[in-house]
Amino acid sequence: MKELEKYHQAFEKYLENAITDKEPRQLYEPIQYIINLKGKRLRPMLTLLSCDFFGKDFNAALPAALAVELFHNFSLMHDDIMDNAPLRRGNQTVHEKWDRNTGILSGDAMLILAYQYFEEYSAPMFLDLAKLFNKTALQVCEGQQHDMDFETRDVVSIDEYINMINCKTAVLLGAAMQIGAIVAGAGESCKENIYEFGRNLGIAFQLQDDYLDVFGNPEAFGKQQGGDIISNKKTFLYITALQESNEVKKELRQLYNTSPKDANQKIARVQALFQTSGAADATLRETEKYTHKANGFLEKLSLDENKKASLKEFGKWLMKRTV
Numbered sequence: 089m090k091e092l093e094k095y096h097q098a099f100e101k102y103l104e105n106a107i108t109d110k111e112p113r114q115l116y117e118p119i120q121y122i123i124n125l126k127g128k129r130l131r132p133m134l135t136l137l138s139c140d141f142f143g144k145d146f147n148a149a150l151p152a153a154l155a156v157e158l159f160h161n162f163s164l165m166h167d168d169i170m171d172n173a174p175l176r177r178g179n180q181t182v183h184e185k186w187d188r189n190t191g192i193l194s195g196d197a198m199l200i201l202a203y204q205y206f207e208e209y210s211a212p213m214f215l216d217l218a219k220l221f222n223k224t225a226l227q228v229c230e231g232q233q234h235d236m237d238f239e240t241r242d243v244v245s246i247d248e249y250i251n252m253i254n255c256k257t258a259v260l261l262g263a264a265m266q267i268g269a270i271v272a273g274a275g276e277s278c279k280e281n282i283y284e285f286g287r288n289l290g291i292a293f294q295l296q297d298d299y300l301d302v303f304g305n306p307e308a309f310g311k312q313q314g315g316d317i318i319s320n321k322k323t324f325l326y327i328t329a330l331q332e333s334n335e336v337k338k339e340l341r342q343l344y345n346t347s348p349k350d351a352n353q354k355i356a357r358v359q360a361l362f363q364t365s366g367a368a369d370a371t372l373r374e375t376e377k378y379t380h381k382a383n384g385f386l387e388k389l390s391l392d393e394n395k396k397a398s399l400k401e402f403g404k405w406l407m408k409r410t411v
Contacts, residue, residue: 089405091398095136095146096129099157106205108327117196118182122161123251130406131264132157138268138282141395144402149271150215151208158205159221162198163228163260165191170236171319181404197223209271216270224263231256238322242341248299249327250291257297259289281388288382289403295375296407298323302359303368314355320344324374329367336365379403 105142107123132153139149167173168181169191175181183191204218234252238244265286269279284400301316302325315322326344330337348354362368382403386396 089403092133092137092402094351095133095140097148098130098147098334099132099136099153101156103154103344106154109154109189114186114190115197117192118165118186118190119161119198121185122165122182123157123177125179127161127177129157129319131160131260134261134286135271136197137270138265139272140268141277141399142272142274142282144272149268151268152271153264155202155205155217155221156260156267158202159225159352160260162195162202163232165195165198166227167232168365169195171230171354173315206270217267220266220270224259227255227259231259235321239320242323244322244327245289246324248329249322253294254287254291257294258287261293262287271274275390278390281385284385285382285389285399288378288385289406290377292375292382292403292407295324295378298325299368299371299375302355302362304319314358317355317358318347318351320347324371325362325367328370329362333363336361375407379407381390 103123107120109120135149135153135156136146140146151155164176167180168176169183169188173181174184181191182194186194203218203221206214206221209217231252231254234248235256238249238252262283263286266279266283270281274282298316301323302314304313322344327338340358342352343358343361347356383400386399389396391399
């Protein structure tokens with residue numbers, strides 16, 4: 089999306105000078121490694137966009153945007169350890185390239201660095217930012233714990249799953265946008281509605297992420313295809329497929345209780361079951377549903393129609409991604 093390019097360029101330039109070589113190298117090299125894997129930078133761009141749209145020079149939000157990106161990558165680093173994931177953005181995960189202990193400690197350092205960047209702001213603004221950040225960080229941890237709990241449960245409901253991805257993924261997108269609004273000095277109503285726009289878009293984003301994990305091109309997606317299937321994760325696809333015939337339910341549960349050395353056959357069979365059961369199409373419809381809900385909050389914002397239209401276009405662009 090062309091409108092985001094100026095935010096992306098400004099953030100990358102700021103990042104170059106912000107994350108530098110330090111000692112001990114074993115602590116800071118993994119931070120530089122994961123932060124430079126050239127992710128989408130979606131969350132920091134949303135912080136800059138929100139600040140800009142609410143009437144303040146978006147450069148003022150660069151430290152806050154970096155805090156958001158550092159926190160996001162900290163959570164990814166630790167998630168990869170817990171999931172035993174071999175790839176992140178098409179490259180080795182930190183714990184694979186170094187080791188688990190390095191991944192844990194460098195991740196902890198990233199979290200602390202994130203808070204340090206909020207120190208760039210005045211005391212009252214720092215307090216507002218820290219309160220939102222603390223609430224969001226705790227929710228992300230809660231979401232990760234729910235995700236881990238689901239691995240040992242036979243039954244997970246759709247509502248429970250949506251709540252989990254809301255905490256684990258969506259609230260950080262909402263917070264990224266609200267952080268930009270806080271830096272811009274936006275009113276309470278605007279801060280709340282831009283948060284809800286980002287949060288609902290975040291749910292749609294994660295649902296699509298689940299879909300792409302199974303059906304996306306692994307080279308474009310940057311992750312191992314079928315990683316959620318290999319890990320026996322109970323995603324929206326899985327939960328929805330279980331609601332179909334007893335034959336599908338029985339076979340899926342059998343497949344999710346196996347960990348074959350060659351996972352390709354398992355992945356292929358689960359892909360087929362997700363398609364024939366209608367779970368694949370249902371996931372795409374649910375993605376559209378939450379995108380529509382997000383757009384509903386735009387109508388409540390005190391922004392001109394051109395800016396609202398740009399935010400809607402951003403949502404469309406995000407949901408059409410293939411990576």
